[in-house]
Amino acid sequence: MANLRSLTEEGGFLSAREPLPFVLLLTWKKLLGLNYAPAFLSLAGFFYSLFLHLFLLLLRRNLWGRNHYLALYLAAFLPFSYSFPTEYFPELVALDFILLVFLTFRLEKMGDLLVFPSFILFAFLSSLKMFLLAFTFFVLFSGIRGARKQAQKTSVFFKKRNVPFIFLLTYLFSLGITIFCFSYFDFFGKQSSRFLFQDWLSITKLVIAPMLLIGIAHILLKTEKELNTYTASVVAVFLVALSIFFIYRDLTRSAIEPWDAQTNAITKAFGQAAILKSDPIYLPKEFAYSLYFSTKTKTNYLQTRDENPKIFIYVKGIWTQDVALIQKTLFGKRNTRVSGLVPLGEDTALVQMTLSQRIKSISSLDFINKKISDAWESIPEGSSYGRYTKSLQAKFGYLSFF
Structure with a gap:
């Protein structure tokens, strides 16, 4: 949602x-005129x-029965997987396009020559990581099936090459x-x-449970007539309601967003001029997103070559005791x-580099200096993946603030 707000x-x-x-x-939000959270949740739910x-x-191209739809509801509300659409939204979009690739891989009409590669391109532009994973399954499935069909064809005059098998080996070698x-x-x-x-x-781990449930339900509904009855439907509705109850209990029992109190502390520090708007701040990535979405304050979560003190x-x-020790020392x-010291809670603080230099010169504060050094070293550096996505974002006409 932080990206949605920054784009908007x-x-x-x-x-x-x-x-x-x-x-x-962004298009979905503008078309429906929704706020950030409803727009994101509704589109994630749709995908x-x-x-x-x-x-x-x-699995089933024929007409679906009532309990096929109930099986989908049960898979959608599994307590183990309900967080997948929101935690991995880009990956979910890419996965949908790969499933469309599975469904359109016929190449029987001229239109298929346009639709099939378009879905591959859309999946690639949605999530590189999911594209590599899901497209590999597609190639494995299609390559093995095609290789078996080719192996069954015999020729009296010469031995035909098993083209699907060669393509499969070539793809796996290229993937490796x-x-x-x-890595290199x-x-x-x-x-x-x-990584x-x-x-x-x-x-x-998040998608295997609903896929297994749908697969098992498909097989059982095909072989067991008793599972197509109204009694089975009532049981399925009960299981869906039970799953929703466990999800609701899990959400209500979960802890308050851990960044809320720290966001308030940073906002207060800005108000007291303990932090200036011009001071660069390095935060964990999730906190940086949360802070931006709440206050529109841009911070860094990747190391730069900036040596600004x-x-x-x-x-x-x-800890609070450490803050007291620094004050006393x-x-x-x-x-x-x-x-240069802004406590954010019982065990967290923002420490400025100028203060870090002072702490470094005092031997009794060596253990605090080590924590600061470790925190700085743990900040990830920019990667080639970041530069790759920057170029894609520029091609789509958007800026990059990371």
Whole structure:
């Protein structure tokens, strides 16, 4: 939603993401005249519903019964996967386009020659990471099926080459080279291949449950006539309601947004001139998004070559006792305002580089200096992926603020 607000009000992206899903989101918001949260949630829900319907359509092209739709509702409200549409919105959009690639891979009409590559391009422009994962499944499925069909064809005069199998091996070899290059050149940052596989694993954990449920329901509804009765429908409705209850309980029991109190502390610091608008601030990425969405304050979440001594760093592990120790060490008494130190809670603070230099010269504060140094070292650097998305965003006519 931070990107949606920045696109709407300033015409630029706050993060390194492929632009197509956010352009669709921005268009959706403008067409329906919705606020930020309703626009995002409604479009994410639409694409998630489309994903579930397309997946079942892959399994069953015939007429759907009443319980097929109830199976989709049950899959949509699984307590394990309900967060997927909002946490991985660009990946969800790319996944929908890949499912459309599955459905349009016939190449029987001239129009298919335009539709099929268009969906591939849209998936690629939606999420590079999801494109690599989902398109690989498409190639595996299509290549193995085509190779089997080709192997069944015999020729008396000469042995035909198994073109689908050759294409499959070529793609897998190219994919391996691509992942190796990502890792070698740190395309996604340090340990790119590890980051990529961890991201794929996180996505798979969220989508595998609804896909398995739909697949099992498809098989059972096809083989077991008792599951097509009204009694089965009542049970399915009950299970959907039970799932919604668990999701609601989970949402209401979840902790308050952790950034709210810290956002208030930063806003107060601006009001008291403890932080100036010109002072660069480095925050965790999620906090930077939350702060921008709440206050339109732009901060940094990637390291730059700026050596401005007025830089503020977000440091965890600075407890109230540590703040009191800094006050006593520098000024000889507690409850004294320290320039360059902005407490954000019990164990977090913004520390300015000028103050960090002073702390570094005092041996009794070495443990605090180490926390500040570790915080600075933990800030990720810009990557080739960021430069790639910047170029895409520029081609779509948008600025990049990261």
